Amino acid sequence: MSGHLSVSSPEQIQELMKVALGEAEADLAIVNGAIVNVYTSEVLTGDIVLIKGDKIAYVGPNADKSIGSSTKVIDATGKVLIPGLIDGHTHLDHPYSICELLRYAIKGGTTTIIMETSGIAFPLGYQGIIQFLMASKNQPIKIFVAVPPMVSISPVAKEHTITAKELCKLLRRKEVIGLGEPYWAPVIEGDQRILDLITETLKAGKKVDGHSSGARGNKLQAYITPGISSCHEPVTVEEVIERLRLGLFILIREGEIRRELEVISQIKDENIDFSRLAVSTDGIGAWQLTTDGYMEFVVQKAINLSFNPILAIKMATINVAQHFALDDFIGGIAPGKYADIVIIPNLRTIQAEYVISNGQVIARDGRVLVSPRKHTFPKSTQNSIHLPKNFEAADFAIRVKSGRSQVKVRVIDQVTELVTREALIDIPVSDGQLHPDTVKDVIKVAAIERTYLPGKTFVGLVRGIGLKQGAIATSYAWDSSDIIVVGASDSDMAQAVNRIRELNGGIVVCAGRKILAEISLPVGGIFSTQPMETIARELHQIQQAATNLGCASPNIRLTLAVLSTAAIAHLRICEHGLVNLRQNSFVDLIVD
Numbered sequence: 001m002s003g004h005l006s007v008s009s010p011e012q013i014q015e016l017m018k019v020a021l022g023e024a025e026a027d028l029a030i031v032n033g034a035i036v037n038v039y040t041s042e043v044l045t046g047d048i049v050l051i052k053g054d055k056i057a058y059v060g061p062n063a064d065k066s067i068g069s070s071t072k073v074i075d076a077t078g079k080v081l082i083p084g085l086i087d088g089h090t091h092l093d094h095p096y097s098i099c100e101l102l103r104y105a106i107k108g109g110t111t112t113i114i115m116e117t118s119g120i121a122f123p124l125g126y127q128g129i130i131q132f133l134m135a136s137k138n139q140p141i142k143i144f145v146a147v148p149p150m151v152s153i154s155p156v157a158k159e160h161t162i163t164a165k166e167l168c169k170l171l172r173r174k175e176v177i178g179l180g181e182p183y184w185a186p187v188i189e190g191d192q193r194i195l196d197l198i199t200e201t202l203k204a205g206k207k208v209d210g211h212s213s214g215a216r217g218n219k220l221q222a223y224i225t226p227g228i229s230s231c232h233e234p235v236t237v238e239e240v241i242e243r244l245r246l247g248l249f250i251l252i253r254e255g256e257i258r259r260e261l262e263v264i265s266q267i268k269d270e271n272i273d274f275s276r277l278a279v280s281t282d283g284i285g286a287w288q289l290t291t292d293g294y295m296e297f298v299v300q301k302a303i304n305l306s307f308n309p310i311l312a313i314k315m316a317t318i319n320v321a322q323h324f325a326l327d328d329f330i331g332g333i334a335p336g337k338y339a340d341i342v343i344i345p346n347l348r349t350i351q352a353e354y355v356i357s358n359g360q361v362i363a364r365d366g367r368v369l370v371s372p373r374k375h376t377f378p379k380s381t382q383n384s385i386h387l388p389k390n391f392e393a394a395d396f397a398i399r400v401k402s403g404r405s406q407v408k409v410r411v412i413d414q415v416t417e418l419v420t421r422e423a424l425i426d427i428p429v430s431d432g433q434l435h436p437d438t439v440k441d442v443i444k445v446a447a448i449e450r451t452y453l454p455g456k457t458f459v460g461l462v463r464g465i466g467l468k469q470g471a472i473a474t475s476y477a478w479d480s481s482d483i484i485v486v487g488a489s490d491s492d493m494a495q496a497v498n499r500i501r502e503l504n505g506g507i508v509v510c511a512g513r514k515i516l517a518e519i520s521l522p523v524g525g526i527f528s529t530q531p532m533e534t535i536a537r538e539l540h541q542i543q544q545a546a547t548n549l550g551c552a553s554p555n556i557r558l559t560l561a562v563l564s565t566a567a568i569a570h571l572r573i574c575e576h577g578l579v580n581l582r583q584n585s586f587v588d589l590i591v592d
């Protein structure tokens, strides 16, 4: 079992060549199947795949001499062989462990995952990334890791971002594929730390993944100039084509955060080259994995949306491998490559009957035959909620200077479940304080630093969450080490945060000082090591409880998590206040 790539040893090369020449027996032969050749976009019949160890030795018709008594034979009559699927961009903090994701990856035919580590890096720092690397090692499939540039609006988080020296240490590891998604605003503003990280990554011969959401024209070109080579953020065909023309590699998203495959599928009718187009999940929800599956669902959906099936397969195999310069090892079925092969019933049905990874059958007909390794996260990673004391209702009071009966307030206004803008709203003052007004759908929102400046809190107002009573809190908050809590009641906000403190991380819904639903997320306060099915059930209960309290978001976990991000427009919150991302600066809560 090997989680990562290695060049074949001289002995292994000799053995592979002997099998190819008919002078030694293969370990595994797949006969009678049609083979998708991703290099020529053909489907070839009459060829046999011979495997020795973890690599492919031969693909062709003259294999008889290498099939002997020690060779295991898979008869793929009527079936189709495709390369193992690759997710070129995902986040493994959604909120399950690597091991649990791998169960779904393995049974569905995904044999390589390239993952971001920003989620763990904010609360746990460099050591958190190391733990992720350890968890990804020696697994039945390959996992590569991108180092997070850690762009944040939080001054506290900014003090604890990764340094160029730490990055260089990580880049020396072969499982580290490069730098993950530096957001575009700090890049074009010339943030020297981010530019240094990009430079060091390129010097190491590795990739810098892009994140150019909403950028176009001159700004987009300025953004990619330092050497950014991909983007998974375009949401329209026009944005995809603009980026492809600039030489960017594009990953169309179909996951929990965004599902763009349907809109972007129109691109299939364009008369352009698609070799730099791919599909990825950018993070996939527990509910999606348990109901739909993983990359096999994404490729199937592309086929259902009338992408040519061979192109759909290439978008999850060779195209990704080529972008990351992994195509000498994975992405296609050819001699010398890793034996990562999925056998499907026909070209239009991405349903794994056999999943072969590193030459070993790891799943059959949806059953995992080689279980992923469970990593034990040390105690130190399960202690990231350092709040010194319990919160009280009074901690969420928004006090206004005496004598005012009404003030104009800058409110975070939900445009969609993820995007916000600022709204200036007149709010009455009573008892010298601002209060939630559920009739106008204005409730409180607070960001509480939990790791480096524990207890530092900022309280503001948000419109559009829909909550009529109670509170919802989460220790999973993007690009920060904050707890985010929203509430129609100060005492329920305190209760929800205190419960997160007890759980050492989690998501909690409460009302009337009663806990209605919760999930414990002990590792870094961002994920659980429970089985995926348990996580999916608990998240469903959280969503249900939130909906019952009036919550309008179909995914309250994400809606709260992105309130602290530097990635999505445009009014955000951290423990030090409100930040307008357009101005990239703190802005006052009370305007007038």
Ligand SMILES: [Fe+2]
Binding pocket: 089, 090, 091, 116, 181, 232, 282
């Ligand atoms: Fe991403």
